[in-house]
Amino acid sequence: xxxxxxxxxxxxxxxxxLIGPNGAGKTTLMNLLTGMLAPDSGQVFLGEGEDxxxxxxxxxxxxxxxxxxxxxxxxxxxxxxxxxxxVTLAVLERxxxxxxxxxxxxxxGAAIDEAHAILNSLGLGNASFRTTKELPYGQQxxxxxxxxxxxxxxxxxxxxxxxGVPKDESAVLFDAIDGLSRELTILFIEHDMDVVFRFASxxxxxxxxRILVEGPPDEIARDERVxxxxxxxxRLAA
Amino acid sequence: MLxxxxxxxxxxxxxxxxxxxxxxxxxxxxxxxxxxxxxHCSFAMVGGYATVSLMTRLGWPFLATLPMAFVTxxxxxxxxxxxxxxxxxxxxxxxxxxxxxxxxxxxxxVFAWFFTTEQQSIQVPDxxxxxxxxxGMTFASYRMFxxxxxxxxxxxxxxxxxxxxxxxRIRAAVDNQRMARGLGIDVDRAFMFxxxxxxxxxxxxxxxxxxxIGLDPTFALAYLVYVLIVVAVGGLGSIGGSxxxxxxxxxxxxxxxxxxxxxxxxxxxLVMVGLLMWRPQGLFGKR
Amino acid sequence: MRWHPLEIVFWLCTLLPFVVTPNYLSLASQIAITxxxxxxxxxxxxxxxxxxxGHAAFFGVGAYTAGLLAKHYFAEPLSGLxxxxxxxxxxGYATSHIVVRFRHLALIMLTMGLGLLLHEAANSxxxxxxxxxxxxxxxxxxxxxxxxxxFGRAAYAYSLAILFxxxxxxxRIIHSPFGLALRGIRENxxxxxxxxxxxxxxxRKAYTVAAVLAGIAGAMLTHTTSTVSLETLSFGRxxxxxxxxxxxxxxxxxxxxxxxxxxxxxxxxxxGANPQYWYFWIGLLLVAVVMFLPNGILGGLSKFFQxxx
Numbered sequence: 080x081x082x083x084x085x086x087x088x089x090x091x092x093x094x095x096x097l098i099g100p101n102g103a104g105k106t107t108l109m110n111l112l113t114g115m116l117a118p119d120s121g122q123v124f125l126g127e128g129e130d131x132x133x134x135x136x137x138x139x140x141x142x143x144x145x146x147x148x149x150x151x152x153x154x155x156x157x158x159x160x161x162x163x164x165x166v167t168l169a170v171l172e173r174x175x176x177x178x179x180x181x182x183x184x185x186x187x188g189a190a191i192d193e194a195h196a197i198l199n200s201l202g203l204g205n206a207s208f209r210t211t212k213e214l215p216y217g218q219q220x221x222x223x224x225x226x227x228x229x230x231x232x233x234x235x236x237x238x239x240x241x242x243g244v245p246k247d248e249s250a251v252l253f254d255a256i257d258g259l260s261r262e263l264t265i266l267f268i269e270h271d272m273d274v275v276f277r278f279a280s281x282x283x284x285x286x287x288x289r290i291l292v293e294g295p296p297d298e299i300a301r302d303e304r305v306x307x308x309x310x311x312x313x314r315l316a317a
Numbered sequence: 318m319l320x321x322x323x324x325x326x327x328x329x330x331x332x333x334x335x336x337x338x339x340x341x342x343x344x345x346x347x348x349x350x351x352x353x354x355x356x357h358c359s360f361a362m363v364g365g366y367a368t369v370s371l372m373t374r375l376g377w378p379f380l381a382t383l384p385m386a387f388v389t390x391x392x393x394x395x396x397x398x399x400x401x402x403x404x405x406x407x408x409x410x411x412x413x414x415x416x417x418x419x420x421x422x423x424x425x426x427v428f429a430w431f432f433t434t435e436q437q438s439i440q441v442p443d444x445x446x447x448x449x450x451x452x453g454m455t456f457a458s459y460r461m462f463x464x465x466x467x468x469x470x471x472x473x474x475x476x477x478x479x480x481x482x483x484x485x486r487i488r489a490a491v492d493n494q495r496m497a498r499g500l501g502i503d504v505d506r507a508f509m510f511x512x513x514x515x516x517x518x519x520x521x522x523x524x525x526x527x528x529x530i531g532l533d534p535t536f537a538l539a540y541l542v543y544v545l546i547v548v549a550v551g552g553l554g555s556i557g558g559s560x561x562x563x564x565x566x567x568x569x570x571x572x573x574x575x576x577x578x579x580x581x582x583x584x585x586x587l588v589m590v591g592l593l594m595w596r597p598q599g600l601f602g603k604r
Numbered sequence: 605m606r607w608h609p610l611e612i613v614f615w616l617c618t619l620l621p622f623v624v625t626p627n628y629l630s631l632a633s634q635i636a637i638t639x640x641x642x643x644x645x646x647x648x649x650x651x652x653x654x655x656x657x658g659h660a661a662f663f664g665v666g667a668y669t670a671g672l673l674a675k676h677y678f679a680e681p682l683s684g685l686x687x688x689x690x691x692x693x694x695x696g697y698a699t700s701h702i703v704v705r706f707r708h709l710a711l712i713m714l715t716m717g718l719g720l721l722l723h724e725a726a727n728s729x730x731x732x733x734x735x736x737x738x739x740x741x742x743x744x745x746x747x748x749x750x751x752x753x754x755f756g757r758a759a760y761a762y763s764l765a766i767l768f769x770x771x772x773x774x775x776r777i778i779h780s781p782f783g784l785a786l787r788g789i790r791e792n793x794x795x796x797x798x799x800x801x802x803x804x805x806x807x808r809k810a811y812t813v814a815a816v817l818a819g820i821a822g823a824m825l826t827h828t829t830s831t832v833s834l835e836t837l838s839f840g841r842x843x844x845x846x847x848x849x850x851x852x853x854x855x856x857x858x859x860x861x862x863x864x865x866x867x868x869x870x871x872x873x874x875x876g877a878n879p880q881y882w883y884f885w886i887g888l889l890l891v892a893v894v895m896f897l898p899n900g901i902l903g904g905l906s907k908f909f910q911x912x913x
Contacts, residue, residue, distance in 0.1 A: 113798070114797075115797075138797070138802075139797035139798065140796070140797040140798075140799075140800050140801055140802050140803070143797070143798065143799065143800035144800050148798070148799075149798060151795075151798075155792055155794055155795045155798070156792060156795065157787075157788055157791035157792050157795065158791055158792075159787070159791055160784075160787060160788065160791055164784060165788075167784070168781075168784050168785060168788050168799065168801075169799040169800070171781045171784070171785075172785070172799055172800045172801045173799075173800055176781050177781045177782060177784070177785040177801060177806070178781075178782055178785075178805075178806070178809070179780055179781045179782060180776065180777045180780045180781075180782035180783065180809075181776060181780060182780060182781075183605050183776070183779045183780060184779055184780065184781060184783075184784060185605075187781060226795070226798075226799055227798075227799075229799065230799055230800050347709075353709070401891070401895070404895070405894070408894075408898075410655065410708060410709070410712070411649075411655050411850075412894050412898065414655075414712070415846075415847070415850055415890055415893075415894050416890070416891055416894040416895070418843065418847070418887075418890060419886075419887040419888065419889070419890030419891035419894065420887065420891060421887065422883045422884070422886055422887025422890065423883070423884055423887035423888055423891070424887075425883050425887075426881065426882075426883040426884030426887065427884065429883075430884075538840075542716070542720065542839065545713060545716070546713070546717075549709055549710065549713040553709070579728055580724075580728065582720070582724050583721065583724040583725060583728065586717050586720045586721045586724060587721060589713070589717050590714060590717040590718060590721065593706075593710050593713055593714055593717070594702065594714070597706050597710035598710070
């Protein structure tokens with residue numbers, strides 16, 4: 080049993096941080112939400128109030144079309160495609176043009192322009208034409224986010240967006256995330272507490288497959304149980 | 318009716334033992350290193366031709382050639398592993414397939430050159446020829462011999478893997494290579510040994526099969542299909558799986574040929590496709 | 605999509621055999637047919653990443669369809685091509701539902717198994733297919749009024765024209781959004797659903813198109829040789845076309861064509877007296893290509909001509 084008894088609600092437009100020790104089930108939860116894993120029981124809903132639709136039975140790609148996107152903790156990119164090609168592909172899939180085998184790619188100018196815009200907004204403009212595997216690691220992490228953004232999500236799940244990125248470079252990454260539209264609901268898994276306290280409006284703590292506690296940052300910082308869970312008891316000082 | 322059923326089961330089981338010997342090495346090495354070695358049946362040919370040469374050119378008795386078949390096949394497989402295979406452990410499935418298919422082609426040509434494309438035959442000792450009466454039914458002696466050898470080797474393999482320390486190391490390496498390395502197990506050594514063992518068993522299988530299915534240079538390709546079926550259906554890295562799959566396939570093939578001869582090999586392929594669709598990781602595979 | 609000058613040169617050169625090597629025109633038609641077959645495999649292997657050891661199934665279905673049509677009804681090639689395309693497309697579409705659900709060894713074994721099944725079925729259904737002897741006793745006399753004779757001019761013109769037309773279709777596909785999606789699947793099948801791509805639907809489509817093209821190639825073989833052999837469905841043929849594609853370089857559009865030229869010419873030259881020799885050299889070549897030229901001949905050449913920028 081990797082994750083159980085999760086009852087979670089993410090109101091629109093907020094930034095949620097999901098924290099917890101390794102193996103607590105955070106990535107599993109994301110896999111369950113996005114459809115990469117099927118739950119033994121329970122339901123997943125997307126949308127607000129009466130508009131909420133149940134997506135538990137939907138395939139992963141259908142959920143993306145409904146507005147739920149994610150990034151991966153380990154780069155899951157297209158090595159031989161250029162950054163522009165990759166983002167354009169995501170845009171084309173979103174618009175339903177990817178089945179078109181008759182018209183040449185250059186004819187889809189709108190999609191290509193949009194891909195350029197997304198890459199520029201994340202500071203990847205000059206990397207557009209380079210192949211993904213040639214990009215430095217930090218830019219690959221940004222490309223992860225670019226791909227997710229290209230699907231025009233309403234809810235964005237970021238799995239350790241700065242994983243493996245050195246401290247000085249991660250500032251760029253988080254500025255980019257910070258700059259994302261306030262209409263977007265974001266849930267991000269993160270280990271760096273400075274980042275968590277800077278960006279999150281609410282924090283969810285998972286331990287051993289369950290949610291330990293949830294609340295605004297200052298409450299979480301004061302919570303005794305949370306301090307115990309983390310080895311460094313002083314690390315949570317606000 | 319019953320005796321023909323018993324006959325089919327018996328022949329099928331014997332055939333299954335042969336398939337098991339030919340396939341078990343591939344299953345374990347595939348499960349351990351994920352290396353697709355389509356040249357596995359070429360090792361069988363090495364063993365088969367070793368037996369033929371020793372018997373016809375040096376007059377060795379049949380049983381004495383069997384260990385030599387094992388040893389020569391094991392030696393060849395180790396040489397190939399050290400020189401070529403180990404460079405491709407991280408390559409794609411496709412690259413490994415292609416490299417080993419290339420080796421198969423070369424081996425087919427080499428054996429045709431030295432031994433011609435004729436079917437090879439040998440004279441097994443008298444006590445292995447003919448048949449025996451058991452419980453009122455007749456069973457071919459050689460097939461009984463195959464079953465005995467097959468079961469003996471299975472028992473030996475299981476004991477070796479379950480009871481010895483070296484066996485434990487091999488099991489660890491098959492289960493989780495990275496963890497095994499972390500525990501200080503010399504995975505490369507274990508793999509070389511496993512490869513040699515697997516190749517040797519294939520060689521033994523090749524030698525034993527001369528009497529039953531013959532030997533010519535196309536053996537490496539013709540039986541590759543059956544071996545792959547056993548491995549895929551049984552599950553990678555599983556000796557029990559290979560055993561079960563080999564027996565199922567051996568009996569299905571015999572039953573098919575006996576009861577539905579107009580179906581030909583159709584039945585085996587149908588069984589394989591059906592089984593793989595139901596359990597793509599094989600009957601006993603992990604993942 | 606703009607044509608590179610080398611491409612234009614290449615296609616013009618395909619007209620040379622008419623003038624330069626008029627005695628080898630039947631070999632040239634066989635090369636063109638094999639090239640189309642390899643091109644069809646490239647679509648699923650080189651672009652979508654499906655490793656198939658049973659692609660000959662569609663080649664054979666096309667060949668037998670064309671043969672049965674010619675034998676029992678009428679021997680007009682172009683309608684034979686059309687019917688072969690439809691039938692192999694249907695078979696491809698049906699099997700695609702099974703194939704796209706699997707990966708790795710299971711996928712390789714399934715494609716091989718389905719191919720073997722079809723081969724056995726054709727072998728057994730000898731009343732329809734002629735069994736091990738194949739389909740004989742019919743003749744396809746001409747295409748559009750041009751006689752298929754022993755000089756092979758009509759045969760080569762026919763094969764080359766169909767190859768070129770199918771090539772144009774493939775070229776369009778590669779450079780389209782669908783082609784990009786296929787490459788996406790090949791590059792990272794896990795990421796595709798995460799960007800909203802219906803991977804299986806894409807793969808089914810690619811597999812069906814590949815089956816159609818392979819079927820057309822098979823039909824062409826029937827038309828140019830006026831015979832259908834059981835070997836068109838064999839595992840050997842599936843393995844051969846795989847070797848040919850890898851030799852030339854998968855995922856590079858021209859790889860199958862280059863591979864076919866090299867393989868068939870070499871086989872014609874070397875296998876003459878002793879087929880064993882042929883296996884030896886092709887095996888050695890395969891080992892060399894995998895060890896030293898992992899992207900096939902075209903891959904090696906592209907590294908040579910375009911240094912990393």
